[in-house]
Amino acid sequence: MPEAITLFGNRESGNCWKGKWTADLLGVPCAWVEIDIFKGESRTPDFLAMNPAGQAPVARLADGRTLAQSNAIMLFLAEGSHLVPSDPFARAKMYEWLFWEQYNHEPTIAVRRAELKFRGKTEETVNPALLEKGETALARMELALKETSYLVGEALTLADIACVAYTRVAHEGGFDLAKFPHLQAWVARVERNLGLVAASEAA
Numbered sequence: 491m492p493e494a495i496t497l498f499g500n501r502e503s504g505n506c507w508k509g510k511w512t513a514d515l516l517g518v519p520c521a522w523v524e525i526d527i528f529k530g531e532s533r534t535p536d537f538l539a540m541n542p543a544g545q546a547p548v549a550r551l552a553d554g555r556t557l558a559q560s561n562a563i564m565l566f567l568a569e570g571s572h573l574v575p576s577d578p579f580a581r582a583k584m585y586e587w588l589f590w591e592q593y594n595h596e597p598t599i600a601v602r603r604a605e606l607k608f609r610g611k612t613e614e615t616v617n618p619a620l621l622e623k624g625e626t627a628l629a630r631m632e633l634a635l636k637e638t639s640y641l642v643g644e645a646l647t648l649a650d651i652a653c654v655a656y657t658r659v660a661h662e663g664g665f666d667l668a669k670f671p672h673l674q675a676w677v678a679r680v681e682r683n684l685g686l687v688a689a690s691e692a693a
């Protein structure tokens with residue numbers, strides 16, 4: 491586990507919170523530097539030197555090395571901790587959710603939220619495929635959470651932290667979590683684990 495990190499993130503971005511929540515849970519001191527991605531601050535020469543992809547989050551270690559990709563940042567922070575199952579199969583199930591989150595969940599739910607909340611799209615003009623694909627992702631989680639309290643069994647893992655990041659604000663993307671009662675209960679459970687005020691109430 492690193493001694494401390496600096497996280498360059500945007501507070502509206504679930505991807506950016508994943509690393510902060512993980513650091514806080516594990517007691518790793520984490521300084522937050524706010525990056526205004528809407529004003530191009532992730533495309534400046536200094537930022538591109540840290541992450542040539544021009545995206546937040548970026549974690550900077552005390553020795554100056556930098557790491558991008560939200561799930562890679564969490565994995566780096568949590569290696570050897572209780573947030574990563576020691577059993578190889580359970581660990582692989584956690585990876586299954588992490589890869590799925592980046593391919594099926596974030597590109598639909600986070601993108602629809604961003605289109606509606608930040609890019610001036612409306613229910614009429616937003617890409618219609620995003621609603622159906624996002625609901626399919628939520629239904630996939632509901633199915634799993636009928637069986638277990640967390641995505642990988644009965645304990646919180648990085649899979650939950652990754653997947654809760656945009657599920658807890660899915661209503662801002664026009665998704666109705668009331669259709670998914672197990673998922674709704676899981677969001678509240680994980681928010682309690684992370685010490686968060688419920689996003690649905692804060693909104």
Ligand SMILES: N[C@@H](CCC(=O)N[C@@H](CS)C(=O)NCC(=O)O)C(=O)O
Pocket residue numbers: 500503504505506527532544545546547558559560561592
């Ligand atoms: N797969 C990346 C996605 C990162 C990403 O899309 N970052 C967005 C904020 S959520 C960003 O920085 N957008 C600004 C831009 O692309 O200019 C991750 O999980 O870290």
